[in-house]
Amino acid sequence: MTGIVVLGSTNMDLVVHVPRAPLRGETVTGREFRTVPGGKGANQAVAAARAGGDVAMIGAVGTDDYGAVLRETLEHSAVDTDLLRTAEGPSGTAHIVVDDEGGNAIVVIPGANATVDHLTPGDETLIGAADALLLQLELPLAGVIAGAEAAHRHGVRTVLTPAPARSLPPELLAVTDLLVPNEHEAALLTGIADPPAAAEALLREVPEVVITLGSAGSIHAARDTGIVTVPAPRVRAVDTTAAGDTFVGALTVALVEGRPTAEAMAWASTAAALSVQRPGASTSMPYRPEIDAGRLEGATDG
Template sequence: MTTPLIAVLGSINMDLVTTTAIRPAPGETVLGHDFTMVPGGKGANQAIAASRAGAKTMFLGAIGTDVFAPRLRAVLTESGVDTTCLRTVEGPSGIATIVVDDSGENNIIVVGGANTAMTDLSTADLTAIAAADVLVCQLETPLATVTAAVHHAHVHDTTVILNPSPVQHLSDELWDHVDVAVVNTGESEHLGGVLDRVPHVVVTLGADGARHRGPDGAHTTVTGPVVEVVDTTGAGDTFTGALAVRWAQGPATALRFACAAGSLATTTLGASAAIPWRTDIDAVLEQ
């Protein structure tokens, strides 16, 4: 198996994670169990997941000049992600405030910070996208930049995997340049028929695994390993990054690998801390 080159355009945040027995209702105050700060952001999580799963990975994004920035850069490099295209902009980095209850479910508030400064693509960004086997994008950075990246990838025959989250209206032109859409069940229902424009649609099903719909309309469902869930934050991002690593081997193989990775990501508190390495994923698949 050749090692794929994956470019990930997206967000990077510091996650401020509070654990509590029950997530508070509007106007309610509850006592928490614990608090921790963990690097996250959908883009960074997907880049780390792809790198740890065995790909050569480049991250295209931005951090600020605050106290969080050095740690955000470090977590990428420690996971083997190429940060040549990680730019620094004046001001705060992105943050996410996350509340996790005892069942592992969460609520998340994201403040974009430096991520909102990704309003264009540099020459280095364009070069990375053109050279990559796969471009992975989400929607936590400016939409115009995502659109430009997807178009550039399409022109250079780079496979485009889009995780359209948070869900928002996208142009038909953008959808027509997407090769693979990765959505959860809620996003799938919200987007509806627009996903028909995409050749490959992968729907994550939580503990039930994931489902693939190909260009011929055929469906394949793959289940993941049974694990004890601690925190679901970043599990979908881990799934997407791992999927990109094995996509060239075919949807069925990619889904099995991604389901194993996504399941393992729920067993530890915090997004980036929970993302598994390839050896861990392979060990689960061999069971």
């Protein structure tokens, strides 16, 4: 059995570092350019695998050079890619600007990801044998819904990251077990800026919610419990690009292992704190021994 299946995107991240992001119509001079394997789906798969999960990836790469690198990156982190399709044409790309404060702005070009608008029989078989299915919104919505409905039919827990942020159709919410937005996505989904109040509103749509709050930690809400806040370690961020994906991947591993939710969130926050101290997306993600040790070399007081 594969513990965690990820149905999601694979992108090559084209990353430029600048002192500050340009304003509209402005040109600024960057100091570094790198290509880094990424995509929210692939990032979550790598994060979960490095955190100790047994992980398989469903998605698509292109026939370009990026596609080969993306597949190899997943396999290097022990992610099963047997059902990662190869689609004629370019792979997905993400164009990322990272500023000196560690913030980022991203433009995604779907490429091969746009072909994942349905499941194959093999996809459903793999999903049905899993403990959890991770989903995001960088694939066509029809493919995301098909995956979530397949998981629901087989009693497999669905974990949805609603990013890039957009309104969610009722048929997807109906088969979502755990929704994990950040505070901005939660506000967009509910029209409520206050995260605890947004979490309460989201519980009318899904049974369980974790909202990530960046350096302020995360909150958990479920229909049969109150709201629990879990703080995050304080560290000096270098690049926050994959922090949310690192959190979700590690969180799902911990939940599949049966850990209490607050403990799982704290462990996932340590993983995310480690990731933001390093540049890149998948390249920044910590391995399980690092998370267990909680080695936060860039930690700050207070």
